[in-house]
Amino acid sequence: MATTEGCLVASTNRGCKAIHLSGGASSVLLRDAMTRAPVVRFGTAKRAAHLKLYLEDPANFDIVSTAFNKSSRFGRLQNIKCALAGKNLYMRFSCGTGDAMGMNMVSKGVQNVLDFLQNDFPDMDVLGISGNYCSDKKPAAVNWIEGRGKSVVCEAIIKGDVVRKVLKTKVETLVELNMLKNLTGSAMAGALGGFNAHASNIVSAIFIATGQDPAQNIESSHCITMMEPLNGGEDLHVSVTMPSIEVGTVGGGTQLASQSACLNLLGVKGACRETPGGNARLLATIVAGSVLAGELSLMSAIAAGTACPEPHAV
Numbered sequence: 001m002a003t004t005e006g007c008l009v010a011s012t013n014r015g016c017k018a019i020h021l022s023g024g025a026s027s028v029l030l031r032d033a034m035t036r037a038p039v040v041r042f043g044t045a046k047r048a049a050h051l052k053l054y055l056e057d058p059a060n061f062d063i064v065s066t067a068f069n070k071s072s073r074f075g076r077l078q079n080i081k082c083a084l085a086g087k088n089l090y091m092r093f094s095c096g097t098g099d100a101m102g103m104n105m106v107s108k109g110v111q112n113v114l115d116f117l118q119n120d121f122p123d124m125d126v127l128g129i130s131g132n133y134c135s136d137k138k139p140a141a142v143n144w145i146e147g148r149g150k151s152v153v154c155e156a157i158i159k160g161d162v163v164r165k166v167l168k169t170k171v172e173t174l175v176e177l178n179m180l181k182n183l184t185g186s187a188m189a190g191a192l193g194g195f196n197a198h199a200s201n202i203v204s205a206i207f208i209a210t211g212q213d214p215a216q217n218i219e220s221s222h223c224i225t226m227m228e229p230l231n232g233g234e235d236l237h238v239s240v241t242m243p244s245i246e247v248g249t250v251g252g253g254t255q256l257a258s259q260s261a262c263l264n265l266l267g268v269k270g271a272c273r274e275t276p277g278g279n280a281r282l283l284a285t286i287v288a289g290s291v292l293a294g295e296l297s298l299m300s301a302i303a304a305g306t307a308c309p310e311p312h313a314v
Helices: 004-019 047-054 058-069 105-118 140-144 159-164 172-186 199-211 214-220 257-266 278-304
Strands: 026-036 039-040 076-085 088-096 125-128 151-156 225-231 233-247
Touching: 004 151, 004 159, 004 199, 004 278, 026 105, 026 278, 039 047, 047 058, 047 076, 047 088, 047 278, 058 076, 076 225, 140 233, 151 159, 151 214, 151 278, 159 172, 159 233, 172 225, 172 233, 172 278, 199 214, 199 233, 199 257, 199 278, 214 233, 225 278, 233 278, 257 278
Parallel strands: none
Antiparallel strands: 026 088, 026 151, 039 088, 039 125, 076 088, 151 233, 225 233
């Protein structure tokens, strides 16, 4: 974790200890697709709608995906979701990208499709390869709902004695605080994907340490933290659901010496030879597991009324 807040590392480490003593955490990758959404304009809204219907027709998917996939061995088109605003059409392409984070890969594929479409839609005016319906480096409901990059859920069952002895609080206190702070409080604030205590702290620190794009912390930190009592209130079930973790293990900053060493330490350096994309997917689950640890420790500190391990997050 690359951060100037030493107490953030200590707090996350305490959460990791609590998870480890309780038998570990489990993660499930729900979705894996980078997105890019160009904006094009036609002379009429009706004409723009024709392209929308064409792209969303399953009968046309194979020919469009063939055009998209031709520029990469790993970039594979998964689906296209379109939105219309008058005469303007926004086309959100979702693409598997192997072990790369994939922004360049999906952009090249999109350009291939735009060139292909120009034959049947010569009146299409391409205004920009990105029309912000993607949406990159900005808080957006489309990422919170549809996902972008890796969508991951991570959970753990924390034993009651670990809650008391390591986290210095009670299960019922944590559950109530989580409901009132992370859920109700965030709803009162009109939060967009911010139903958590401080997910962005952990995401940013790991992103910098492993050579990811720090600006993508914005959507990658979308997270809802859930807590509920188990076994008659004795134990705690805690989970984080993160729909937009944007990470890669090849390309960009992952090739820098220190960042490469950190990826190697985690066992996810470079491309996965056995299963393309396996290292990047594993890194996403590591990010989610670390966020789970950070959420658990900070929430416990607040619930216990002790000096907060990460005061800026409160």
